[in-house]
Amino acid sequence: MTEDQRDEIRKRTGSWKGVPRDTQRKRRAETNRIRAEAEQQVLSLIREPLWLAGVVMYWAEGAKAKQSLSLTNTNERILRIFIDWVVAYHDRDACFILSFHLHEGNDEGSAKQYWEKRLKLPSASFTKTHVKQAGTGHRTNRRKHGVCRVAVRRSTDAWHTTMGWIDGLARLQLVDWQRLS
Numbered sequence: 001m002t003e004d005q006r007d008e009i010r011k012r013t014g015s016w017k018g019v020p021r022d023t024q025r026k027r028r029a030e031t032n033r034i035r036a037e038a039e040q041q042v043l044s045l046i047r048e049p050l051w052l053a054g055v056v057m058y059w060a061e062g063a064k065a066k067q068s069l070s071l072t073n074t075n076e077r078i079l080r081i082f083i084d085w086v087v088a089y090h091d092r093d094a095c096f097i098l099s100f101h102l103h104e105g106n107d108e109g110s111a112k113q114y115w116e117k118r119l120k121l122p123s124a125s126f127t128k129t130h131v132k133q134a135g136t137g138h139r140t141n142r143r144k145h146g147v148c149r150v151a152v153r154r155s156t157d158a159w160h161t162t163m164g165w166i167d168g169l170a171r172l173q174l175v176d177w178q179r180l181s
Contacts, residue, residue, distance in 0.1 A: 031160045038164025042172065045089075045165070054085025059166045063151075067159050070151035076118035079150050083119060086152055090161065095153040099127040100146045115148045125153075 001009075045051045057078065063070040069090070071082045086094050098121065100111050112126060152158065 034157055034160040035164035035167065038161040039168035039171070042165060042168030046169075046172075050081075050085055051089055053081060054089065055162065055165045055169060057081060057085075058162055059169070062162070064163070067156050068151060069155040069159050069162065070149055072147060072149040074147050076115070076148075079119055079148060082150060083121070086155075086158070090152070090155070090158040094155070096121050096124045097127055097151045097153055098124050099149045099151070106146055111146050111148075119148075119150070127151075 058069075058071065061071055061073060061078070062082075063072070069086060071079060073079050083096065086096075096119075098112075098115055098119070100108070100115070115121075116124060
C-alpha cells in the first residue's frame with residue numbers, strides 16, 4: 001500500500017497503524033470447520049434415537065443466541081434427556097450449571113433441592129436465581145419449583161457442533177425420510 005492509502009484507512013478506521021486487523025479470522029475458520037464436520041456426521045448419527053431426540057429437542061427448545069449449550073424447561077424429563085445427550089455426544093465429563101426462574105414467594109432452597117434431585121446432578125453449580133416480582137402481569141401459571149435452565153460450562157465448540165447437526169438435519173428435508181429408516 002502507498003502511504004496515501006494508509007492515511008485514508010487511518011482516517012476511516014482510527015487504527016493507529018492504518019490497517020484494520022481481523023482478530024477473529026482463525027476462530028471463525030475453526031468454527032466453520034466444526035460446523036462442516038458436524039453436518040457431515042448427520043447421516044451416520046441419524047439412526048441413534050438419543051442423538052436424534054437431543055438434536056431435535058435442542059433445535060426446538062435450546063438456546064441459540066449465546067453460543068453456549070443450554071436448555072430451559074419445566075419438565076425434568078426433557079432436561080434429563082438434554083443432560084444425557086450432552087454426556088453421550090459432547091462431553092462425558094460435562095460440568096452443568098443450573099439457574100432458576102421463580103415467582104415471588106417461591107422457596108429458592110426448595111427449588112434447588114427439587115431440581116438437583118430430579119436431574120440427578122448433585123455436583124451441579126448454581127447461578128443467580130431470577131425472581132419475578134408479584135404484579136408484573138403476563139404469567140399467571142406459577143410453578144412451585146419454577147423453571148430450570150441447564151447450561152453446560154465451556155461449551156462453545158459443542159454449541160457449534162450442535163448448530164452444524166441442526167443445519168445438516170435441515171438439509172435432509174429434501175431427502176426421503178422413509179429411505180433413512
